[in-house]
Amino acid sequence: MRRIRQLAWLLLGVVALSSLGAGLWAPADYAMQFREAPNSPPSHEHLLGTDDLGRDRFSRVLYGTRISLLMAPLAALLSTLLATLVGGVAGYLGGWCERAAMGATDLFLSMPWLFLLLAVRAMLPLNVAPTTSVAVTFLLLGVLGWAASARVLCAGVRGLRNSEFVLQARASGLHGWRLLAVHVLPNLKPVLLAQFWIAIPVFIITEANLGILGLGVSEPLPSWGSLLREMESFASFGFEAWKLVPLVLLVLVVSSFQIVLSRDEVAA
Amino acid sequence: MRKLLRHLAAMLAIILVGGLLSATLVRLAPGFDVDEEQLDSRLSGESVAALRQARARDRNIARFYLHYLGRALRGDLGESRTLNRPVRELLAQRLPVTARVAGLGLLAGWFCAVVVALVATMARRVTLDLVATLLAAVFLSLPAAVLALLFVFANAPACMVIALVVFPKVFSYARNLLAKSYDSPHLITAYAKGVGPLRILLWHVLPVTGSQLLAVAGISVSIALGAAVPVESLCGIAGIGQLAWQAALGRDLPLLVNLTVLVTVITLATNWGSEIAGQRLRMGAA
Numbered sequence: 001m002r003r004i005r006q007l008a009w010l011l012l013g014v015v016a017l018s019s020l021g022a023g024l025w026a027p028a029d030y031a032m033q034f035r036e037a038p039n040s041p042p043s044h045e046h047l048l049g050t051d052d053l054g055r056d057r058f059s060r061v062l063y064g065t066r067i068s069l070l071m072a073p074l075a076a077l078l079s080t081l082l083a084t085l086v087g088g089v090a091g092y093l094g095g096w097c098e099r100a101a102m103g104a105t106d107l108f109l110s111m112p113w114l115f116l117l118l119a120v121r122a123m124l125p126l127n128v129a130p131t132t133s134v135a136v137t138f139l140l141l142g143v144l145g146w147a148a149s150a151r152v153l154c155a156g157v158r159g160l161r162n163s164e165f166v167l168q169a170r171a172s173g174l175h176g177w178r179l180l181a182v183h184v185l186p187n188l189k190p191v192l193l194a195q196f197w198i199a200i201p202v203f204i205i206t207e208a209n210l211g212i213l214g215l216g217v218s219e220p221l222p223s224w225g226s227l228l229r230e231m232e233s234f235a236s237f238g239f240e241a242w243k244l245v246p247l248v249l250l251v252l253v254v255s256s257f258q259i260v261l262s263r264d265e266v267a268a
Numbered sequence: 269m270r271k272l273l274r275h276l277a278a279m280l281a282i283i284l285v286g287g288l289l290s291a292t293l294v295r296l297a298p299g300f301d302v303d304e305e306q307l308d309s310r311l312s313g314e315s316v317a318a319l320r321q322a323r324a325r326d327r328n329i330a331r332f333y334l335h336y337l338g339r340a341l342r343g344d345l346g347e348s349r350t351l352n353r354p355v356r357e358l359l360a361q362r363l364p365v366t367a368r369v370a371g372l373g374l375l376a377g378w379f380c381a382v383v384v385a386l387v388a389t390m391a392r393r394v395t396l397d398l399v400a401t402l403l404a405a406v407f408l409s410l411p412a413a414v415l416a417l418l419f420v421f422a423n424a425p426a427c428m429v430i431a432l433v434v435f436p437k438v439f440s441y442a443r444n445l446l447a448k449s450y451d452s453p454h455l456i457t458a459y460a461k462g463v464g465p466l467r468i469l470l471w472h473v474l475p476v477t478g479s480q481l482l483a484v485a486g487i488s489v490s491i492a493l494g495a496a497v498p499v500e501s502l503c504g505i506a507g508i509g510q511l512a513w514q515a516a517l518g519r520d521l522p523l524l525v526n527l528t529v530l531v532t533v534i535t536l537a538t539n540w541g542s543e544i545a546g547q548r549l550r551m552g553a554a
Contacts (some may be wrong), residue, residue, distance in 0.1 A: 053433040107285060110539070111532045114494040118516040126519065205411045209498050212413035215516055231417040232502075239421065247414060254409035 008256035015253055019065035026059035033175060041240065048242045051230060055220075061246055064222030068204055069253070071138040071223075076199035078142030083149030085187065090150070091157025091199055092180050102154060108147035114209065116144060130221035137216050137223075141203045149195035156188045174186035201254045208250060224250050257267040276539045283533060288333055344422040345526045350518030355526050358511060363530075366500065366507030370492040373430025378488070380431065381438035382481075389446040390465065400443070405437035414496035426503040433495040434488050441484050445477045486539030491532050 018025070027045070029187050038054040040046060048057035090101030108116075115254075117140060160166055161184070185192075204224065204263055210216035211225010212232075219226065227246040234243070311319075339346065345355035388400045407415075415429045449455065450473065458468055494507030504510075508527055515523040 023532055068440075109361060110536050112490050112494045112535060113511055114497045115528045115531050117514050118497065119521070119528045122516040122519045122524055126517070201409070208411040209413045212411065212417070213498055213501055213513055213516075228411070228414055228417075231414065231421075234417070234421045248414075249345070250411075250414075251406060251409045255405055258408065259406060 004174045005259055007251050008259040010258070011252060015065060016069055019062055019069055020267045022062035026056075026062045028056040028059045030063040030222050031055065032059075034192070036123065042242050048245055049240075052233060057242070057245070060222040060227060061249065062247065064224055064227045065253075066251065067134060067217065068207060068224040071134060072141075072200050072203040072207065073141035073196075075138040075145070076196050078139070079145035079199050079203075080149055080196045082143065082146035083153050083195060084192065086140065086146060087150035087153030088180060088188075089156050089187060089219045091154040092161060092184060094158065094161065098154065098158070102151065105147045105150050105154075108144075109151070113144075113206070117141075117206065117210065120144060121210070126215070128218065130218050133216070134220040134221060134223070137207060138203070139211060144156060145199055145203065149199070152191060152195060153188065156191045157184055160184050160187055194261065197257065201257040201261075202256075204250070204254055227264065279533065279536055279540075283529060292333070304466055305522040345351055346522045347516070348523040350514065350520040350523070354521055358523070359508065359526070359530060362506060362508045363513050365505060366493070366496050366509060368498050369427045369500065369505060369507055370430055370489075372427035373495075374377075374434055374488060374492050376428060377434030377492075378438055381435045382442050385439050385442035385446055386469070388443060389450055391470075395442075400439065404439045407432050408436040411498070412495040413502060416499045416502040418438035420503055426499050426505055428494050429499045429503075430492050434491055436479075437491060438484055438488055442477070445480055446473065449473050449477050475549065482542045482546040482549065485542035485545075486535065489537045489538040493534065 023102055024206075026216040026236070027047070034040075034054040034056065036054070037046070037050050039052050040050045040054075042049045046056050046058065048061065051057055086101055086105070090098040094173070120140055124130075124140075128136065166179065166183055169179055174182070207216055207223060208228055211223055211227075212229050214229070216225040217223040224246055228250070230243060231247070244253065336346070343356060345359070347354055348358060351358065367419035374518055384400050388397045410432075412429060412433045415490070416426065419426060419429050455468060455472055458472060493509075496507060497512050498509070500507045501513040508531070512524060512527050514520070515527065
């Protein structure tokens with residue numbers, strides 16, 4: 001299992017580095033069209049061929065991976081911060097504050113994730129600039145994905161609230177935010193890390209679902225969701241193995257995150 | 269009885285709060301009090317003013333919510349702005365379709381997950397367990413929309429996509445529960461005394477793990493309804509999942525709000541139903 005975990009880390013590192021350096025080794029810009037060669041098979045010029053608009057698929061995969069792999073952890077960070085705020089304060093204060101916060105969390109958790117996302121996404125304009133669509137999509141994921149983590153963190157803070165070292169710190173005159181920030185939250189670091197890692201693959205998969213449904217990152221910016229949308233044309237343009245590269249990459253990366261987080265979960 | 273009343277009160281509170289939040293979302297959405305019809309150059313000034321007047325009553329959030337709630341109590345859930353049909357009619361038409369697709373998917377997913385988990389645990393073969401776990405991990409890493417596209421391409425039944433979405437979650441839970449159950453001291457003693465595997469399964473394993481497995485039933489309904497959105501949209505099935513997608517694309521918030529509240533109520537009802545059934549099963553086993 002240790003070897004598999006090392007392999008997962010290696011794969012994540014290679015994919016992250018290659019996507020971060022997309023500007024260096026991508027043969028073309030993600031939006032550049034080779035109009036004389038739409039839907040072309042892999043060649044020296046286009047390693048993974050071109051899509052139906054004549055754009056280099058390899059370059060789009062590199063840039064798309066960069067967007068998904070950079071933005072999903074940022075959204076996970078936002079949701080973990082929100083969960084820390086809600087769960088941490090609720091667990092620390094206890095009483096009616098905890099009951100109210102956990103009631104709101106329960107309400108959030110009982111709403112099916114994709115329906116809630118669609119409802120909030122529809123509230124915002126759909127016809128926006130591509131960069132805005134990236135920000136909106138991942139911001140929504142971050143803002144709406146805090147509930148499950150907040151519940152876990154609230155339980156963690158509640159457990160620490162009456163521990164001996166916290167009582168001692170309180171007796172020494174430490175109160176409020178300082179006590180929470182200096183003594184309680186640092187002891188929840190493994191839980192926070194686990195929640196952060198758990199959120200990343202969930203957000204990657206959700207973005208892919210939204211992208212395929214046309215509600216994620218808008219064209220011409222690529223993301224895994226918009227790249228996978230090409231699968232819709234399999235029935236008309238035919239199925240070729242190289243078109244599945246974004247899917248294989250997605251499965252490998254999400255599986256690697258799951259393998260890596262299984263250790264963090266154990267640690268938490 | 270008291271517990272049931274508490275559950276009902278909680279459900280009512282959630283519907284009210286959820287409805288209030290959703291209605292507020294609708295009210296605060298950009299372009300709420302603007303209608304495309306107002307841009308029609310053929311309309312006279314009076315007609316445009318009448319359209320504005322019709323929207324004006326909903327400008328105050330409290331009045332808007334009371335109006336929404338009053339209509340909802342009378343069974344009037346409003347009208348879809350994109351489909352120009354009453355929401356209630358759309359729900360009545362589409363819900364049975366989703367119930368059939370999601371129901372079949374849930375049944376198939378649960379059946380496969382429990383059978384594979386049982387075989388993997390009872391056979392005690394590392395390879396078999398590894399293959400099943402790997403399979404579940406792959407399905408867990410695949411977005412439901414990708415599975416739906418692959419199934420459209422292969423001309424396979426759409427309900428199987430929901431089965432494949434539900435399978436990995438139920439399988440991993442069932443496998444862990446069964447492994448724990450088969451390693452418990454009283455089962456090892458039963459094996460040592462020569463009790464047959466079928467008797468052990470039916471008398472000692474299923475009554476204990478069954479009640480715990482039921483806890484996932486509610487969650488799996490929520491997963492199936494969530495997966496229904498990409499599955500129905502991409503496979504062309506006219507259920508509430510497709511309706512939600514169409515409403516999102518058309519920014520039809522009144523329809524989306526009602527759909528979200530409806531699906532939340534279904535999820536809550538299933539969660540509590542499975543909780544009560546699990547308690548009964550535990551009491552029966554004891």
